[in-house]
Amino acid sequence: MKNIARLCFALLGFCFLEANAQALFFDDFESYAYNRIGPQSARWTTWSGNEGGQEDPFVTDDPAFSGTHSLEIKGNMFYPNGGPVDCILKLGDLTSGRYELSFQMYFEDADGMYYNFQHFETPGEEWAFEVECHSGGVINGMTDCSVLLGGAREYFTIMRGGWTKMGHIIDLDNDEATLLINDVPVYSWPFSWQANETSGTNQLGGINFFPRDDFDAYVIDDVSFTILTSTEEVTVTTPSxxxxxxxxxxxxxxxxxxxxxxxxxxxxxxxxxxxxxxxxxxxxxxxxxxxxxxxxxxxxxxxxxxxxxxxxxxxxxxx
Missing domain, CATH: 2.60.40.1930 (Macroglobulin (MG2) domain)
Structure with a gap:
């Protein structure tokens, strides 16, 4: 895999949720009650499509990156009445354009995390790539995590016990995906690849948050979905x-x-x-x-x- 030092994009200056913001979709979870998110949101759902049940994650306040609300993703041991969480953020089955999907993530020393991107909004057809950090085996708060792409596993390190920004640039026009940790590019590869093979569909369907084992537990906050454009400036004297x-x-x-x-x-x-x-x-x-x-x-x-x-x-x- 090649490391990427090229990020020549400018953010699109609009947002439907907040004037002059830059994200197409931004969710800090502040508008939701402390309950399962699926019935409260048109964009969040579960793997099975059944909302409000054990697959559906809870909006929580422990901890939160901004405000007082975040979303918890936990394994079976945290839900004695059933689990685990298995939720989907729908991204629209996009086939063109350049986008960034980012979120803040927090998990403790003894915990792990896992999520994957799907090529189709209906989950289970193609896993685009998978990102995970296993529970346990922590030395000085650092952990080896990995991204599974094209049948190969590439490793990176992040700090536990604090907030980490996970960023993903999906360039459908050039069939390229880039993983960023705290805004630093880590790996780049063809987005059409699947997690376990070097072929697939160049389409952005959604992201799946799922605890890989009973002991996985993490929270996410400030989820942002942004359209990116080239840095070329266009001068307009007569507006469309x-x-x-x-x-x-x-x-x-x-x-x-x-x-x-x-x-x-x-x-x-x-x-x-x-x-x-x-x-x-x-x-x-x-x-x-x-x-x-x-x-x-x-x-x-x-x-x-x-x-x-x-x-x-x-x-x-x-x-």
């Missing part, structure tokens, strides 16, 4: 327009002459942080878009070049 601003079924996209290219995509994101539509534009400066399949609500149309360069952002309302 989406008309009308309040849409029933169809809309007209008038692309700025400053941005026009034969190769454009329109991504439509909802307030839930989910990608609802990917539209390949047909080469005309003025495009007719069929948005009849969208539920009522607030959306953002992101105009991208096929190399991932962000060109424009157009908010709109769907009746």
């Amino acid at each position: 327009q989406l008309l009308p601003n309040i849409i029933s079924d169809r809309a007209t996209l008038a692309i700025s002459p400053d941005l026009y290219t034969q190769n454009l995509q329109a991504h439509i994101w909802g307030t839930d942080g989910r990608l609802h539509q990917q539209i390949e534009l047909d080469g005309a400066i003025e495009q007719q878009l069929d948005l009849s399949g969208l539920p009522s609500g607030s959306y953002l149309l992101v105009l991208l070049a096929t190399d991932g360069t962000l060109l424009d952002r157009l908010p709109f309302q769907k009746m």
Whole structure:
């Protein structure tokens, strides 16, 4: 595997949850009650799809990275009435674009942790890669952890008993995944690989949090899902327009002459942080878009070049 020293991305400057923030989806768990998360969230679910039961993790306060809430992932020994936790964060079956999924993670000296990425939002079809730290065997608070990718296990070290930022850059346009520890790149490999083989589907479906054994126990907080774009600057003198601003079924996209290219995509994101539509534009400066399949609500149309360069952002309302 090659170590990566190249991170040439700029964050997309919008968020549906907080003005001027940068994440498509950010969850600090502060809005949830101290209970199982599945019935409280449209994005979190379980491996089986049955929410509110023993697979569903609890929102807790011990500890929390920010605020007072976090999400606990624990093995059977911590749940005398059944377990373990086996939960899914759905990421939309994305096939293009560049993204970062990160979260803060905490586990104690005697505990372990495990999670994996799935190529499909429906879990169990393809494990993209797996990350784990075994319980026990700790020396001076340090532990050897590993990522399983393409049938090979690559090792890294993190500190237990404190918070660690786990970052994952998924570049679907160039079929590349990068693991970062506290924002430092560790390994990079083709994202289409599966955990145990060097072939698979270049698609981002979700992340699965699961205790590998009865003694695994960790908490996560500040989960962020961000779209990344190239550092190329685009100067716009005439903005693009989406008309009308309040849409029933169809809309007209008038692309700025400053941005026009034969190769454009329109991504439509909802307030839930989910990608609802990917539209390949047909080469005309003025495009007719069929948005009849969208539920009522607030959306953002992101105009991208096929190399991932962000060109424009157009908010709109769907009746």
